[in-house]
Amino acid sequence: METINLTYPLTDEIISKVAKPQILAIGQFDGLHLGHASVIESAVRLAGQTGLPSAVMTFHPHPKEVMKKGDYEGYLTPPEEKERILRGMGVDYLYIVEFNDAFSRVSPQNFVCGMLVPLRIHTAVVGFDFRFGYRGEGHAGMLRELSENTMDVLTVPPYLIDGEKVSSSGIRKALQEGDIQLANRWLGRPYSVKGMVMHGEKRGRQLGFPTANLQPGEHYVLPIKGVFAVRVDCEGNTLEGVMNVGVKPTFHDQATRPNLEVHLFDFDGNLYDKSLRVELIDFIREERKFGGIDELIAQIAKDAETAKQRLKSAVAE
Numbered sequence: 347m348e349t350i351n352l353t354y355p356l357t358d359e360i361i362s363k364v365a366k367p368q369i370l371a372i373g374q375f376d377g378l379h380l381g382h383a384s385v386i387e388s389a390v391r392l393a394g395q396t397g398l399p400s401a402v403m404t405f406h407p408h409p410k411e412v413m414k415k416g417d418y419e420g421y422l423t424p425p426e427e428k429e430r431i432l433r434g435m436g437v438d439y440l441y442i443v444e445f446n447d448a449f450s451r452v453s454p455q456n457f458v459c460g461m462l463v464p465l466r467i468h469t470a471v472v473g474f475d476f477r478f479g480y481r482g483e484g485h486a487g488m489l490r491e492l493s494e495n496t497m498d499v500l501t502v503p504p505y506l507i508d509g510e511k512v513s514s515s516g517i518r519k520a521l522q523e524g525d526i527q528l529a530n531r532w533l534g535r536p537y538s539v540k541g542m543v544m545h546g547e548k549r550g551r552q553l554g555f556p557t558a559n560l561q562p563g564e565h566y567v568l569p570i571k572g573v574f575a576v577r578v579d580c581e582g583n584t585l586e587g588v589m590n591v592g593v594k595p596t597f598h599d600q601a602t603r604p605n606l607e608v609h610l611f612d613f614d615g616n617l618y619d620k621s622l623r624v625e626l627i628d629f630i631r632e633e634r635k636f637g638g639i640d641e642l643i644a645q646i647a648k649d650a651e652t653a654k655q656r657l658k659s660a661v662a663e
């Protein structure tokens with residue numbers, strides 16, 4: 347898969363590089379959940395049938411971040427993570443369109459005539475509730491007409507689980523409420539956060555539970571503060587562990603931005619400056635302030651046992 351950054355308006359140079367008949371799935375696609383997958387898989391399938399390349403067009407930064415909408419809390423899938431997942435779906439091209447104030451004011455007509463038509467899109471594949479252009483005034487039914495019938499449009503029906511439409515906002519809410527099972531079911535894979543291992547306060551080893559402190563490189567949506575059973579990908583090796591996401595109220599009175607720290611089972615190496623991708627498998631409990639260190643140590647030991655059991659039953663499922 348090739349990733350290509352686009353800005354509006356397109357330059358002649360980029361048009362000559364990118365324009366070709368192709369099948370294009372369009373959307374924000376934050377999370378790349380099962381609803382998004384059904385749109386993208388439809389595009390990849392149609393590409394296979396027509397012999398044309400498949401492409402995905404997404405926008406960065408997230409429009410809600412640029413428009414300063416109150417409910418933006420970070421990404422489920424920052425660009426690097428989107429690339430990793432889309433590569434596994436057999437997509438040929440990923441177009442990342444720079445979303446800024448000026449782009450937010452591009453009309454539906456200019457988006458189609460200034461972006462999709464010059465790229466020679468053969469078929470645009472979108473979800474049933476796709477909106478585009480200034481104030482979201484454009485919808486799927488307008489795409490063909492605005493392109494003056496040069497482009498076909500395939501609209502994908504809603505992907506539902508238990509009667510509910512799978513959505514990024516539903517997944518964000520589930521993570522923040524600690525319903526990791528629901529978030530993972532809607533994603534079709536475990537939610538994961540990637541970052542580098544940084545130096546912490548060096549207290550973990552004294553407690554008998556050394557932890558790798560993770561510094562997410564990008565602005566991820568963080569789950570509820572608490573303890574999770576996790577699977578970790580460290581440079582291609584899979585490890586298991588228990589993670590605390592929180593502010594360690596036992597030691598700190600002041601609330602700070604939550605830390606992510608992972609205690610890996612059966613591991614005794616040096617992880618500093620390594621990159622870890624931590625998959626949240628299950629939520630165990632909320633973070634608490636303990637009366638003393640012994641109480642905290644006893645609880646962490648229990649958490650580790652619970653995490654091992656949950657990881658075992660997750661494999662058996």
Ligand SMILES: Cc1cc2nc3c(=O)[nH]c(=O)nc-3n(C[C@H](O)[C@H](O)[C@H](O)COP(=O)(O)O)c2cc1C
Pocket residue numbers: 546547548549550551553555557559573588589590593594595596597607608609632633634635636642646649650
């Ligand atoms: C599984 C696990 C659960 C934890 N739960 C809590 C908790 O409920 N409350 C708390 O104050 N700290 C909790 N901690 C954080 C510990 O206080 C922390 O690991 C310790 O302070 C070491 O921090 P350091 O790595 O910065 O040295 C937990 C840590 C782990 C690994």
Ligand SMILES: Nc1ncnc2c1ncn2[C@@H]1O[C@H](COP(=O)(O)OP(=O)(O)OP(=O)(O)O)[C@@H](O)[C@H]1O
Pocket residue numbers: 372373374375376380381382384385471472473474475476477502503504505506511512513514515516
């Ligand atoms: N459950 C779904 N079934 C089918 N298509 C979907 C589904 N969810 C999103 N889409 C489509 O995927 C594309 C990207 O949508 P978008 O990222 O806005 O989805 P979303 O998950 O509903 O987001 P949010 O919850 O933030 O509104 C759009 O074309 C949209 O119509």
